[in-house]
Amino acid sequence: MGLWCMQHALVRFEIPYHIEVPDGIDPADNGPMFYPQVYGNPFGLSFERTSGDSGIGGTVTVKRDRLGKATRSKVQAIIHDSVYNSIPAGGPDEIPGAVAMMGSSMQDREGRAIKLVMRALNKFLQHYRQSTGYHWIRPLVVEDIIKFQIRTDDRGFRDRSVTGGPLELGGNTGLTEDNARRMAEALENDHPPNTYLQLHLNVLDKIDLGEYRTAIILSYNLFESWAKSAFVAAKMSSGDEKLEARKSIQKDSGRYYATYNIVTDHYPKVGVDFEGYSRFDRWYDNFYEVRNKVVHEGYMPNKETVRSGHQECIDAIEYLQEEFGSDIEGGPEELDFIRFDESPFATRHK
Numbered sequence: 001m002g003l004w005c006m007q008h009a010l011v012r013f014e015i016p017y018h019i020e021v022p023d024g025i026d027p028a029d030n031g032p033m034f035y036p037q038v039y040g041n042p043f044g045l046s047f048e049r050t051s052g053d054s055g056i057g058g059t060v061t062v063k064r065d066r067l068g069k070a071t072r073s074k075v076q077a078i079i080h081d082s083v084y085n086s087i088p089a090g091g092p093d094e095i096p097g098a099v100a101m102m103g104s105s106m107q108d109r110e111g112r113a114i115k116l117v118m119r120a121l122n123k124f125l126q127h128y129r130q131s132t133g134y135h136w137i138r139p140l141v142v143e144d145i146i147k148f149q150i151r152t153d154d155r156g157f158r159d160r161s162v163t164g165g166p167l168e169l170g171g172n173t174g175l176t177e178d179n180a181r182r183m184a185e186a187l188e189n190d191h192p193p194n195t196y197l198q199l200h201l202n203v204l205d206k207i208d209l210g211e212y213r214t215a216i217i218l219s220y221n222l223f224e225s226w227a228k229s230a231f232v233a234a235k236m237s238s239g240d241e242k243l244e245a246r247k248s249i250q251k252d253s254g255r256y257y258a259t260y261n262i263v264t265d266h267y268p269k270v271g272v273d274f275e276g277y278s279r280f281d282r283w284y285d286n287f288y289e290v291r292n293k294v295v296h297e298g299y300m301p302n303k304e305t306v307r308s309g310h311q312e313c314i315d316a317i318e319y320l321q322e323e324f325g326s327d328i329e330g331g332p333e334e335l336d337f338i339r340f341d342e343s344p345f346a347t348r349h350k
Contacts, residue, residue: 009084011077011117012149012157016068017137019047019128021180025076032180033078036120037190043120044078077117084152087112106142110150110160118142126193127186131179135201136208196226196317203310212306213294219310220291224259226317231262234270234327260288263320272323279315287312 024046035042050072090107122139129137142162149157199222206215235245249262263274287309293299
């Protein structure tokens, strides 16, 4: 980490999530630092768990703490000096006074630096959300944070703050060691999160929020997108060009055939018999038809109906992944659909 021991700017603030990795802000800490890429430049991020404003003391961690009331995390972002100095000033480089009220534009150099840090943090949170399966993790904006500390020279940290609306985000989070390693590698290599896992987490989030119609539609979008991509990947593995593979499941107008027709009529052409799936009837009745009733008949499903339907979606994808096997490996997007394990870190603060 020699690069990060040279001159650099620091930004510190709190977020309403428990980022459950070893503390890494204090110089004596040995916690990991992650390096999300923003416009080709790495931003170093480290974290430290802290308490919220609930009055709960000690080492308690509240699971699924959406508002970050009981458990929060301090964040420290490192911006290398050369990166900070390359940010257009757009106004005074330094704002005098202990507290500088920022306008929403944040067009001075410090404000722009903070916005870049937020980009880096949100890229981290996307991967973190996927790696842990904690679907309530959502992107943050400066108005969610409100108070920042920034250090750009030998004058030490100065406060920056922005007025904002009510805080609506939060969660208690955790990582397995393998997921943490994979996430760090993905961030450093600027790999995007897996679209299908993100959709899965969005479905769970909508269910938690009671938005059941939206949840089943998102669940169907997940299955539809995965099913098409798997077919195209399988065709490409047998020698077809990507455009040719796509056209084989498209009408003359360029629109795709209905998903049901793709998985029943076209899948056998690549050696996959979805209708032979032991739970095919349950997939059709409890998932496919529920989605159709929601979209075409204004049906209002309840929580259990949507949970059951989404589980049929997940089980069908896992079955199909096994049936396709190596034919869908190495496609344009990773077609894995994994189950999430509870983090071993989660027991440390109970």
